[in-house]
Amino acid sequence: MPNSVVLQLRRSLLDWYAEFGRDLPWRRSRDPYAIWISEIMLQQTQVKTVLPYYDRWLGTFPTVQALAAADQQAVLKAWQGLGYYARARNLHRAAQAIVQQHQGQFPRQITAAMALPGIGQTTAGGILSAAFNQPVPILDGNVKRVLARLVALPHPPRKVLNQLWQLSETLLDPQYPRDFNQALMDLGATICTRHNPACLLCPWQQHCQAYNQNVQSELPMSESRPPLPHKFIGVAVIRNDQGEILIDRRRQEGLLGGLWEFPGGKVEPNETIAACIKREIQEELGIEIEVGDRLMVLEHAYTHFKVTLNVHYCRHLSGEPQPLECDEVRWVTLDEIEAYPFPAANVQIIEALRAASA
DNA sequence: AATACGTGGGG
């Protein structure tokens, strides 16, 4: 790309941003901690979703020291509903590393930043450019889409990441890296959207190859995926003679790691829901239960599979619950359950229990 | 390099 074009692209984008850039709360701050929190929350998550979480989080954990000193349960509770919970666990661990190894200061070296858990190349670039105005490129979903259209990229972005990183770096304005990166993301989020891009309002219209070839709605190229597997799960709401409910904390690794849940598991072929629940509870907790009435059936979709949750009331018969396949087990009341972080599908179960007890 | 990892909203 000729240097004269690069200069025009920088200038037109920065002019556009000065007039139409979004007023977002983290842009009002130069605190690396606040900017870091926003960057992690924004991974694979829309601005609209993040806004309420961001404000609450800074109220609960106003500094990196406060976050480092917090209990993981409180951290996960503040993250409840945002998804990709490894982000919260990594944020917590990274805060402790910053306090212990960086004197409480967010590292300014990109290699040091990327050594922190949960911070990859794009997040590091986003933080260092936004907080310190360092000339470090980014390549998030917005930038991939904008650049793929700008050059009419004839490949799915995933196949040519090096080329896109190179382009992001070439275009980055060395004088205004903070505003340039933010402007690039705003362009993707508000003008160069996935569906019905507003090309007539775009500052890059003149240089956009996709627009000039009228293929903007076809780009970026996407790859089709096979249909998601579907799992049927039996879930137990086990109550004891005191009316308390049994919950367990999932292991740290993997899906929903560290969150609490109602115990249960996958229905085997030719197995009834009741038999599944009774078996799973014996295997996971080592106790005998009686499976009772159905509370609800709910559908939920994760990133890589779908589930049908068959939730039944159960009565504890005998045995002391043990954490055989989880990190912890606890009897709680419906009031106490508020303090525990649960996945979204389980929040629906709690709401149903609350409605049933009212 | 390909896959695991959440959730809510839009077409």
Added chain:
DNA sequence: TCCCCAAGTAT
């Protein structure tokens, strides 16, 4: 209804 997607990272 169903698929796709949105400020990606870790392994």
